[in-house]
Amino acid sequence: MTMHAPVRLVATLVVPSPDPVALRARLAEHVGRHASCVTTDSGDVVLSSELGRSRLALEAGALRITAESADPAGLAYIKMIMANHVLDFGEADVALHWTGVGAAGSPLPFxxxxxxxxxxxxxxxxxxxxxxxxxxxxxxxxxxxxxxxxxxxxxxxxxxxxxxxxxxxxxxxxxxxxxxxxxxxxxxxxxxxxxxxxxxxxxxxxxxxxxxxxxxxxxxxxxxxxGGDLPAASDYLFLADETGLPAVARMLAEMPVGCRVRAILEVEGREDWQDLPSAAEADIVWLHRRDGARLETMVDAIGADDLQPDVVVWGGMEHAARRAIYRRAVDIWGLSRDRLRLASYWRRGQAGGDHHHDD
Ligand SMILES: Cc1cc2nc3c(=O)[nH]c(=O)nc-3n(C[C@H](O)[C@H](O)[C@H](O)COP(=O)(O)OP(=O)(O)OC[C@H]3O[C@@H](n4cnc5c(N)ncnc54)[C@H](O)[C@@H]3O)c2cc1C
The missing domain is CATH 2.40.30.10 (Translation factors)
Structure with a gap:
């Protein structure tokens, strides 16, 4: 049997820069927030994530970025992310031009x-x-x-x-x-x-x-x-308003037998209820905003002793509610970040949602 190594798709961008060392450091710092970052013996910086890998190498008066992925969409995302950062830093006096896979004018794989x-x-x-x-x-x-x-x-x-x-x-x-x-x-x-x-x-x-x-x-x-992964656990606490409800529905539908889930869902009223089938053992609590019920108040009544030791808490809701719940989960329940997946899905008074977490 012949073994094939995974196909590596590769593209390269050379960014002329008056200070390529500083540009490399800024890229490593920013992109490294979402990727692992190592410096090789030759001094190159290599950033790796589920999208693929990029190598940042110094050249005379330039930084060479080599992006690699097994997946066309992963490669396209790396190229876009790198270009966005370089342009945000105000580094590029000249137009950027990638060579390799994913030529200009080709369909966007994602x-x-x-x-x-x-x-x-x-x-x-x-x-x-x-x-x-x-x-x-x-x-x-x-x-x-x-x-x-x-x-x-x-x-x-x-x-x-x-x-x-x-x-x-x-x-x-x-x-x-x-x-x-x-x-x-x-x-x-x-x-x-x-x-x-x-x-x-x-x-x-x-x-x-x-x-x-x-x-x-x-x-x-x-x-x-x-969107991120849901860490494996046997017990979950899901917290959502209407915007997080579709994710709760999908996670419940895909959850295996043997898991236990408590889902607390804040909606306007009874008309927003829906069936949430699951193979897991699911306890669904609906809160009616119209009657004054709120996620934060309900969560305030949950003590650390009410939670299983390995619980994973997932949430999708408005910014302020998320912030209050995050503080409780860390300060009162003592949960570590790896067991928390709490996201702000929208922000009152702000168009375009809210994707920043200011913990
Ligand atoms: C990962 C993720 C998954 C999401 N999944 C879903 C989903 O499956 N279904 C879904 O409906 N939404 C979902 N959302 C939320 C959705 O992206 C936001 O509500 C978004 O702002 C809606 O865009 P819009 O153009 O309707 O309103 P925008 O133009 O963004 O906002 C206009 C005004 O409406 C307000 N507003 C926005 N959303 C709400 C709301 N829910 N309740 C009250 N006021 C609001 C804003 O504060 C703003 O004042 C998700 C968000 C994220 C981050």
Whole structure:
């Protein structure tokens, strides 16, 4: 039997810089927040993550970035991330130009055009069914995607790979993008389902407004997937408002027999309840905001002794609620970061969601 080494896809970017040592240090610091970082005997910096690997090597008056991945989308993400950082640092006086795999003008491997095939209203949600090609990678890792939402009546032209590794939009500016969860994915059928909340003030909000007007035949862009893993445990505490509910539904649906989950879900009222089938032993608690019930108050009543020693706490909710719950989980429950997956899914008064955690 012949053994094949995994195919390595490689691309290279040479960034002219007056101070390549400083540029390498800044890249290592910023990208290293989401990747492991080692310095080789030859002095190169190598950053590795689930996306692949990049090597930062000094040249006369330049930094050479060599990106490598087994997966075209992983490589494309590394190229985009590196270019974004170099441009953010104000380092590039000249246009950036990657050579190697993923030439300018080629399709973006992490992008799909999706067509609405179904749109149903239940409670304050719209459930959109979207169809697209080649969805395998969207079932493999994170649960979340970024939807690129064309304005009403606009025939959107989609991006391709830019010379500098970032998406290049033929008509200039990209449309607004919002993050949603794939509540269900069927790769064979080329189909995903997304539950989108019609929240207060939704008519001026690109995500919710698109959800409300979506009809079969409409198209939307989708990139991803993204989002972290759920650490293995036998006991879980899930905490969510409506925006985290689709992720709770998917995690419960995919959870094996033998796990125990307590899910505390804050919604407006009874009309937002939904079936949450699971092979796990699941205890679901619905809190009605309309009656004054709140996630934070409920969580305040949970003491460290009420939790199993190996519990993993997962949450998706509004920024302020997340912050209060995070503090309790660390200060009162004494949970370490590796057993906490608490994310801010939106921020009151701020369009475009909130993806920063300021613990
Ligand atoms: C990883 C992740 C997964 C997510 N999954 C889902 C999902 O599956 N379904 C889903 O519906 N949402 C989900 N969200 C939340 C969603 O991305 C945000 O609510 C987003 O702001 C909605 O965009 P929009 O264009 O409708 O509103 P925006 O234009 O972003 O906001 C307009 C105004 O509406 C307010 N607003 C936004 N969201 C809400 C809300 N939920 N309730 C009340 N006011 C709000 C904002 O504060 C702002 O004032 C997820 C977020 C993340 C980070």
């Amino acid at each position: 992008f799909r055009q999706m067509t609405v095939t179904g749109a149903a209203t239940f409670g304050r949600f719209r459930r959109l069914t979207l169809k697209g090609d080649d969805l395998g990678r969207f079932a493999e890792s994170g649960l979340h995607v970024r939807l690129l939402l064309p304005a009403e009546g606009v025939r959107q032209r989609w991006p391709v790979t830019g010379d500098d590794g970032r998406p290049w939009w033929p008509d200039g500016n990209p449309p607004p993008a919002r993050v949603y969860t794939l509540r269900r994915i069927d790769v064979a059928a080329g189909e995903v389902e997304i539950d989108m909340l019609l929240h207060v003030g939704h008519r001026d909000a690109p995500g919710a407004a698109f959800a409300e007007r979506a009809r079969p035949g409409d198209v939307v862009g989708m990139t991803g997937p993204g």
